[in-house]
Amino acid sequence: MQKKLLAATLLATISSTHVFAADAIVVDNQPAEDIVLPAPKNWSLQITPYMWASGLKGNISPFKRAPSMEVEKSFSDIVKDLNFGGFVDFRGRYEDFIFAGDLMYINTTDVENIGKLPVIGNVQGLSATVDSAQFTATLKGGYRIYNDETVSLDLLGGVRIWHISNDVTLRYKNFSESHKESFSWVDPIIGFRAFINFTPDLSLQLQGDGGGFDVGSKKTWQGLATLNYTFTEHLSASAGYKYLRVDYKSGGHIYDTTLKGPVLGVTYRF
Known part of the structure; x- marks a missing residue:
């Protein structure tokens, strides 16, 4: 047993x-x-604070129905007068749908190089101070129409929002007079963005848009080209050149300017 x-x-x-x-x-x-693998991320997000070493050239009316002033400043002139400036670009993609934004704010105080004031002329002992602020927001959405390992192409449309503020103070001996005024408008725009990958880490970005169509300004257009290098999955840097043009004349206000110069940015991807 x-x-x-x-x-x-x-x-x-x-x-x-x-x-x-x-x-x-x-x-x-x-x-x-x-074997069940984690689902791929459908969203991609990135933010790029950047510096734009831009000069300024054009004709500006500092307040309504005043004669326009011819302005031409190099980047060093703008830096000398600069109170605050900030530039940031952000982008997102969900599958093949794209959204993008570019925000710019510049605040300057110009005491000497304001050009002639045709209404007053050249008066001995007359000084003038112009405090100017410009805010521009370009907001676009679109669709990625082509994408492979080397090239991607997006078609975009949206708006560019402008807000200009001027505070002019004239001083003559013990007399001073100030006038502050601001104006805004919105431009519809259409454009594109393309990326060309030379290596897994090195790429070229080409971007352009145009619009206005007499809805806001008579015309506006922008071009950007940057060379980009990826350091890590989340961090990259870019360097290139940016051009922004606008021709606005409405309600006695004039803002007919060109800003152009090199750009340098750092991108963080989420």
Whole structure:
């Protein structure tokens, strides 16, 4: 009886060991297609604070129905008068749908190089101070129409929002007079963005848009070209050139300017 019990116990142990070993082999050799992998991310987001070493040239009326002043400033002139400036670009993509934004704010105080004031002329002892602020927001959405390992192309449309503020103070001996005025408008725009990948880390970005169509300004257009280098999955840097043109004349206000110069930015991807 004891021999029979010992034999049954040994048989059960051997059988359970074989079953466990068989299960282990099945798990170890599970087909790859049966393994559940994490779902790919549909969203991609990035933000790029950048510096724009831009000069300014054009004709500006500092307040309504005043004669326009011809303005031409280099980047060093603008930096000398600069109170605050900030530039940031952000982009997102959900599958093939694109949205993008570019925000710019510049605040300057110009005491000397304001050009002639035709209404007053050149008066001995007359000084003038112009505090100017410009805010521009370009907001676009669109669709990626082509994409492979080397080239991607997006078609975009949206608006460019402008807000200009001027505070002019004239001083002559003990007399001073100030006038502050601001004006805004919105331009519809259409454009494109393309990326060309030379290597996995080095790429060229080309971007352009145009609009206005007499809805806001008579015309506006912008061009950007940058060379980009990727350091890590989340961090890259870019350097290139940017051009922004607008011709606005409405309600006695004039803002007919060109801003252009090199850009340098750092991008963080989420």
